[in-house]
Amino acid sequence: MKSKTIVCRCEDVTLEEIEALIEKGYTSMDEIKRITRCGMGQCQGRTCRTLLLAELARATKTHPADIKVTTFRPPAKNVKMSVILGGIEDEQNG
Amino acid sequence: MNRTAEIVIIGGGISGLATAYNLAAKGMKDVVVLEKGYLMSGSTGRCGAGVRQQWGTEMNCLLAKASCEIFENLNEILDYEGDIEFKQGGYLLMAVTEKEVEQFKKNVALQNSLGIKSVLLTPEEALEIVPDLNIEGILACAYHHKDGHANPFHTMIAYAEAAKRLGVKIYTYTEVTGIMVEGGRIKGVNTNRGDIYTDKVLIAAGAWSREIGAMAGVDIPVRPERHQILVTEPVNHRLGPMIMSFAGNIYCQQEPGGEFIMGHGPAEHETYSVTSSWDFLEEMCRKAVRFLPYLKNIRVVRQWSGLYEISPDAQPILGKVPQVEGLYVATGFSGHGFMFGPITGVLMAECILGLPTTIPIDKLDLGRFERGELIFEPSVV
Numbered sequence: 001m002k003s004k005t006i007v008c009r010c011e012d013v014t015l016e017e018i019e020a021l022i023e024k025g026y027t028s029m030d031e032i033k034r035i036t037r038c039g040m041g042q043c044q045g046r047t048c049r050t051l052l053l054a055e056l057a058r059a060t061k062t063h064p065a066d067i068k069v070t071t072f073r074p075p076a077k078n079v080k081m082s083v084i085l086g087g088i089e090d091e092q093n094g
Numbered sequence: 095m096n097r098t099a100e101i102v103i104i105g106g107g108i109s110g111l112a113t114a115y116n117l118a119a120k121g122m123k124d125v126v127v128l129e130k131g132y133l134m135s136g137s138t139g140r141c142g143a144g145v146r147q148q149w150g151t152e153m154n155c156l157l158a159k160a161s162c163e164i165f166e167n168l169n170e171i172l173d174y175e176g177d178i179e180f181k182q183g184g185y186l187l188m189a190v191t192e193k194e195v196e197q198f199k200k201n202v203a204l205q206n207s208l209g210i211k212s213v214l215l216t217p218e219e220a221l222e223i224v225p226d227l228n229i230e231g232i233l234a235c236a237y238h239h240k241d242g243h244a245n246p247f248h249t250m251i252a253y254a255e256a257a258k259r260l261g262v263k264i265y266t267y268t269e270v271t272g273i274m275v276e277g278g279r280i281k282g283v284n285t286n287r288g289d290i291y292t293d294k295v296l297i298a299a300g301a302w303s304r305e306i307g308a309m310a311g312v313d314i315p316v317r318p319e320r321h322q323i324l325v326t327e328p329v330n331h332r333l334g335p336m337i338m339s340f341a342g343n344i345y346c347q348q349e350p351g352g353e354f355i356m357g358h359g360p361a362e363h364e365t366y367s368v369t370s371s372w373d374f375l376e377e378m379c380r381k382a383v384r385f386l387p388y389l390k391n392i393r394v395v396r397q398w399s400g401l402y403e404i405s406p407d408a409q410p411i412l413g414k415v416p417q418v419e420g421l422y423v424a425t426g427f428s429g430h431g432f433m434f435g436p437i438t439g440v441l442m443a444e445c446i447l448g449l450p451t452t453i454p455i456d457k458l459d460l461g462r463f464e465r466g467e468l469i470f471e472p473s474v475v
């Protein structure tokens with residue numbers, strides 16, 4: 001059986017998929033994120049962001065500090081719409 | 095990097111990539127695409143990727159219908175190893191004012207006359223398509239089963255990879271800083287990585303096109319306008335079509351992966367900023383829950399924003415730029431450039447190669463603003 005190393009658990013992205021993209025010339029975190037959805041799942045890349053960064057640093061022989069990291073987007077944690085809307089009502093109720 | 099090219103395309107969004115692919119497919123050599131960021135950094139990589147044929151002008155109906163037919167076969171046309179995830183779940187447009195009902199009637203008649211099989215529905219009939227829809231306040235709906243949405247990232251990569259296989263050179267992180275014009279003709283472009291000599295340039299720089307036009311001394315009246323959007327956690331499939339309200343200013347769709355993607359677009363002041371705001375989040379949730387109450391139990395995962403490239407009449411600007419020999423433009427989609435992308439690529443390639451265009455685009459030229467021949471589209475969010 002072919003080995004599979006999962007990098008992004010939310011979106012089931014494997015190391016092999018990432019390596020194949022790097023091979024094709026997609027060497028930015030931003031591109032790999034969008035093509036594979038690595039880091040776009042429910043946890044927003046809490047684990048895989050650093051794994052992807054490390055893999056890119058290794059493959060492109062770049063210092064990790066010199067790699068542009070994908071944008072951290074709000075909200076920081078998943079929030080139910082009712083909770084967001086509850087906020088509005090509370091304010092209106094004074 | 096190439097020092098010469100037969101054409102330099104400025105902008106690696108769907109418009110630039112689709113044109114590059116079509117030019118190469120029709121035999122043009124040395125096609126170069128310059129992109130200042132990474133691929134997908136512009137509006138195409140930030141959009142909702144909805145594709146609809148339900149438009150209010152003949153021009154937009156024709157463009158959208160032709161584009162949609164390309165989307166249907168795009169995986170095969172581009173021989174893509176992935177999937178552009180084109181889901182044709184339809185678009186359900188909801189009228190909430192009498193004026194909109196009248197407009198929908200006119201639109202559906204126009205669409206039907208052009209072979210687009212859209213229908214008017216009563217709110218009760220709409221429930222058969224979206225059983226969970228809260229129809230309170232909805233007066234009528236329009237529906238077309240062949241509308242839908244695709245994955246914008248894969249659509250772009252499919253074009254980019256197919257173009258590269260045909261010899262197109264795509265240079266990312268390469269910013270055009272100037273356009274060389276001599277005696278009214280294109281000579282080349284300056285970039286942060288050196289100059290490229292060419293006698294043809296296509297401006298496909300989305301919301302940044304006005305800046306690029308100015309480099310050649312041409313005014314392209316397109317302004318950047320920020321629009322925000324969000325995505326939820328994936329849940330079981332409940333929503334077939336994209337639902338949309340023009341007056342309510344909202345659209346919402348469920349992706350093949352189960353996530354809901356939705357946006358609403360208050361007119362914002364001119365900006366290149368692509369930040370996100372809390373106001374948007376609140377207002378978006380309020381609007382979405384009004385139409386689909388079950389959304390209140392679903393979690394928002396991420397919000398982001400991108401730029402619409404707004405033209406004075408909300409219609410694309412396509413074709414030759416008369417003032418400068420060898421200069422072409424494809425922009426001004428006013429927030430609908432993803433769905434027009436595939437047909438834009440075909441039409442611009444034909445125009446650049448001096449071939450007759452599949453759909454006449456002379457009315458969409460840049461000169462219309464000077465002539466005062468604007469074409470207003472009534473049905474936009």
Ligand SMILES: Cc1cc2nc3c(=O)[nH]c(=O)nc-3n(C[C@H](O)[C@H](O)[C@H](O)COP(=O)(O)OP(=O)(O)OC[C@H]3O[C@@H](n4cnc5c(N)ncnc54)[C@H](O)[C@@H]3O)c2cc1C
Pocket residue numbers: 104105106107108109110128129130131134135136137138139140141142143144145268269270271298299300301302306321322323357399400401402403424425427428429430431432433434
């Ligand atoms: C939130 C949101 C939702 C949307 N939803 C939809 C939808 O549902 N359906 C739809 O059809 N459309 C939608 N759109 C609109 C759509 O995204 C755009 O109309 C379309 O992507 C435009 O494509 P483009 O290739 O013309 O421009 P872009 O994708 O913006 O590409 C232009 C490129 O030019 C590059 N560039 C700029 N200046 C330079 C320079 N000096 N040198 C080199 N490169 C440069 C930019 O970096 C950019 O990548 C939406 C847009 C937003 C923001």
